[in-house]
Each structure stands twice: as C-alpha cells, then as structure tokens.
Amino acid sequence: MSKKRGLSLEEKREKILQIFYESQDFFLLKELEKLGPKKGVITQSVKDVVQSLVDDDLVSKDKIGTSVYFWSLPSCAGNQLRNVQRKLESDLENSKKKFVELVDKCNELKKGREESDERETALAELKAIELKHNELKEEMVQYADNDPAAFEAMSLVFVWTTFVYEIQHV
Numbered sequence: 747m748s749k750k751r752g753l754s755l756e757e758k759r760e761k762i763l764q765i766f767y768e769s770q771d772f773f774l775l776k777e778l779e780k781l782g783p784k785k786g787v788i789t790q791s792v793k794d795v796v797q798s799l800v801d802d803d804l805v806s807k808d809k810i811g812t813s814v815y816f817w818s819l820p821s822c823a824g825n826q827l828r829n830v831q832r833k834l835e836s837d838l839e840n841s842k843k844k845f846v847e848l849v850d851k852c853n854e855l856k857k858g859r860e861e862s863d864e865r866e867t868a869l870a871e872l873k874a875i876e877l878k879h880n881e882l883k884e885e886m887v888q889y890a891d892n893d894p895a896a897f898e899a900m901s902l903v904f905v906w907t908t909f910v911y912e913i914q915h916v
Contacts, residue, residue, distance in 0.1 A: 753786055758795045761785040763804060766818035773816050 753761065765781050766773070773781070775793060782792040796816055799805040803826055805818040859865070890896065 752788075755795070755798070758787045758791060759799055759804075761787050762792065762795050762799060763818065763823075766805060766816075767820050767823075770819055771817070774813055775816070778816065 762778070762782065762785070765778065765785060775796065778796055779789045779792045782795075783789055787795060796805060799818070800807045800816070804823060805816050806822070807814060807816050809815075
C-alpha cells in the first residue's frame with residue numbers, strides 16, 4: 747500500500763496556472779475550487795494558492811459587482827517577466843556604475859596614504875601622543891577630588907543651603 751504524497755505549494759501554483767493558461771478564461775473562486783481537484787489540487791487549498799498567485803502578480807483579480815473574477819493570460823505572464831528582466835538589468839547597470847565609482851573613490855583616497863617612512867613616523871608619533879593623552883586623562887580623574895573649581899562649587903552649594911536654612915528658621 748503506497749502512501750500518496752500531497753503536492754507542494756509550488757506544484758499547486760503551477761497546476762492552478764495551467765488551468766488559467768489552458769482555458770484563457772475568467773473564473774470565480776467557486777469555479778476554480780471545482781477545477782482544482784481535477785488537476786490534483788485539493789479544494790481547501792485552492793483559495794490560498796490563488797491568493798499567492800495574485801500576490802505575485804501572476805494572476806489578476808477584479809471585483810465586478812459582488813463577484814470576484816480571476817484571470818491570467820500567457821501573454822500577461824510574458825510581459826511581467828520582461829518587465830522584471832528590464833528592472834533587474836537596470837539594477838545591475840546601476841550597481842556596476844556604483845561599484846566603479848567606489849573603486850575610483852577608494853583609489854583617490856589611497857593617493858595620500860602610500861606607505862613611506864615619513865607616514866610611518868607620523869603614525870607612530872600620533873599613537874604616542876594618543877597614549878600620553880589617555881594617561882593624562884587618567885591622572886586628571888585621580889585629582890578630580892582636589893579640583894579647585896569642583897571644590898568651589900561644593901562650597902557654594904554648602905553656603906547656599908546654609909543661607910536657605912537660616913532664612914527658613916528665622
């Protein structure tokens with residue numbers, strides 16, 4: 747006894763598209779749900795499959811009165827594929843231009859940065875200055891408690907709070 751395997755979503759999409767391309771007609775969802783099982787797509791999944799085809803612009807959908815009609819013609823699919831191809835070619839061309847611009851800019855920026863003794867000396871000097879700067883910052887943190895400006899600010903706060911206290915209790 748062999749188990750029958752269900753169709754994948756992609757296979758179901760192909761089967762539903764075949765219905766549209768073979769008949770080149772307009773369908774209501776109910777009609778598609780009747781034709782789906784004849785192609786091997788179960789009735790319950792026809793609606794989801796058709797909606798995924800509509801979302802991908804492979805099937806067109808239009809509401810006329812209270813009815814919703816679906817259709818897809820082979821020529822429409824060809825036009826859509828050509829439009830996608832044109833867009834991708836345009837994107838590729840833009841990407842190539844941007845790549846060339848970035849390579850040129852990179853080469854331009856490298857011009858003043860060629861490896862030389864002078865540049866290496868300047869970079870070493872810069873690194874030494876940065877280290878000294880960081881050491882001085884750390885030393886300043888140690889002396890922050892003895893900073894005259896901070897001490898004066900704290901004494902002003904003390905004088906102010908004493909003044910306010912005296913006014914309140916007079």
